[in-house]
Amino acid sequence: MIPPRLHHHLSLLLPPLFLLPLFAATSPLPLLSSPNTDLFPLLAFKLSLSRPTPPALSSWDPAADLCSSWRGVSCRGGRVARLVLVGLRLDGPIHHLAGLPRLALLSLNNNSFSSPLHRLDLSLSPWRAHLKHLHLSHNRFSGPFPASFLRLRRLRRLDLAGNLISGTIPPEIGFLLRRLLTLRLEENELGGAIPVSVGSIPGLTDLNVSYNRLVGEIPRQLSSFPPSSFAANPGLCGGSLPRRCLKIWTASCDRRPPPMVNGRNIRKWVAAIAGAISATIAAAAAVAMVALLYLKRRAKNREVEVAEQGRKEGEEGGRMELFEGCGRFALEDLMRGSAEMLGRGAVGSTYRVVIEGGEAAEEEVEAEAEAVVVKRVRRRVEEKSRKEEEEELLREVGGWRHPNVVSLRAYHYSSAGEELLLVYDYLPNGSLSSLLHGPFPLLVS
Numbered sequence: 001m002i003p004p005r006l007h008h009h010l011s012l013l014l015p016p017l018f019l020l021p022l023f024a025a026t027s028p029l030p031l032l033s034s035p036n037t038d039l040f041p042l043l044a045f046k047l048s049l050s051r052p053t054p055p056a057l058s059s060w061d062p063a064a065d066l067c068s069s070w071r072g073v074s075c076r077g078g079r080v081a082r083l084v085l086v087g088l089r090l091d092g093p094i095h096h097l098a099g100l101p102r103l104a105l106l107s108l109n110n111n112s113f114s115s116p117l118h119r120l121d122l123s124l125s126p127w128r129a130h131l132k133h134l135h136l137s138h139n140r141f142s143g144p145f146p147a148s149f150l151r152l153r154r155l156r157r158l159d160l161a162g163n164l165i166s167g168t169i170p171p172e173i174g175f176l177l178r179r180l181l182t183l184r185l186e187e188n189e190l191g192g193a194i195p196v197s198v199g200s201i202p203g204l205t206d207l208n209v210s211y212n213r214l215v216g217e218i219p220r221q222l223s224s225f226p227p228s229s230f231a232a233n234p235g236l237c238g239g240s241l242p243r244r245c246l247k248i249w250t251a252s253c254d255r256r257p258p259p260m261v262n263g264r265n266i267r268k269w270v271a272a273i274a275g276a277i278s279a280t281i282a283a284a285a286a287v288a289m290v291a292l293l294y295l296k297r298r299a300k301n302r303e304v305e306v307a308e309q310g311r312k313e314g315e316e317g318g319r320m321e322l323f324e325g326c327g328r329f330a331l332e333d334l335m336r337g338s339a340e341m342l343g344r345g346a347v348g349s350t351y352r353v354v355i356e357g358g359e360a361a362e363e364e365v366e367a368e369a370e371a372v373v374v375k376r377v378r379r380r381v382e383e384k385s386r387k388e389e390e391e392e393l394l395r396e397v398g399g400w401r402h403p404n405v406v407s408l409r410a411y412h413y414s415s416a417g418e419e420l421l422l423v424y425d426y427l428p429n430g431s432l433s434s435l436l437h438g439p440f441p442l443l444v445s
Helices: 004-026 039-048 095-099 147-151 196-200 266-276 278-283 285-316 331-336 381-398 432-437
Strands: 073-076 079-084 105-107 133-135 142-144 157-159 164-168 182-184 189-192 206-208 213-217 235-237 318-322 338-344 348-356 369-378 408-414 419-425
Touching: 039 095, 196 381, 318 381, 331 348, 381 408
Parallel strands: 079 105, 105 133, 133 157, 142 164, 157 182, 164 189, 182 206, 189 213, 213 235
Antiparallel strands: 073 079, 318 408, 338 348, 348 369, 369 419, 408 419
16 A cells, blocks of 8 residues: 555656656657756646647647747746647647746637636646736636636736636625736626626726626726627616616615514514513603703704714815715715714714715605714824725725625715715614613524
């Protein structure tokens, strides 16, 4: 029985040993002159093709210099830097090419490759350090969008057009592939929404997601791209398309109360508890009334002060950043709305603000009042230098959509950068702390 450690070393040596008879049958020269190590993954790729010796690769002779004689191969410093095999009707797996340590450009456009791309493991591939251009368009690659491609942080051009890629576009793609200049995903079977993160890629100049099954509103940051970039996606709206998004609110920004707890609505639980202790509350009402009137007057004065200061800052400038699918309103709508302080913490104060209509009238939708939560954060002097880093994080959080997470609707920096406003959905059932640790906590299974 072979020990496990020895078995591992033998597994690493067998592929090169398997190729030795091929070298010997051709010429003894490569064995004597220490062949280029890039020879092994290239020959393994050639042997794995459906036709072992395609005529297009007849120049791939182990006895010849691969940098000067092999079709489609270009070198830099004696190592393979470019591999261009376009329109040769090649078919087979491509994972062997991931062993080329200095490869900067790979183009396999217009062939017949059909392997599932999501099975391509690049976790240990040297591609991560050098690959900048990846062109795999017009083949038959299938499966979901390959998550391993998100590891290629130096990638500048990614072309997967004209394949059978399904599933959704990874929501984090724009945060991980920050150097992309080209992203072509047209003519696939992709569904879901266009991630907001795509709009945050600073240098993206070539984008095409047409002829897929994408739905939802096009991120506002992508409005500069022509309609042809989004064509033939019947479920897409907004952006440069003539179809306007009629539905402003999405399920993730629904203002309805949260779902059931133990089969009953939280509001019913609170009403039942309130009824059970109504006698006790009545006995303390006289004392509480005096305190309530005092606090109400103090809170109202505070509201006026906050509104006045907010209007002043609104006039001075600043920018309100809204996230797609979470309604439309302006800073002036927040400033005009009635505010009620909910609490105060170490970083700032929290208010419940009722917005009267907002910009709904512009969309020809019946205007109605809605309540949001505004977190007013005071920023220290040393934090002002980190504004760009903060905004990148806020844009990422604003793109999160989950039924159990309150959506970040918008944020606003004052013109001087001394204050940050965070706008969230308002949930009317009290705080989690009061429900769990109050005098009559709910038992949630």
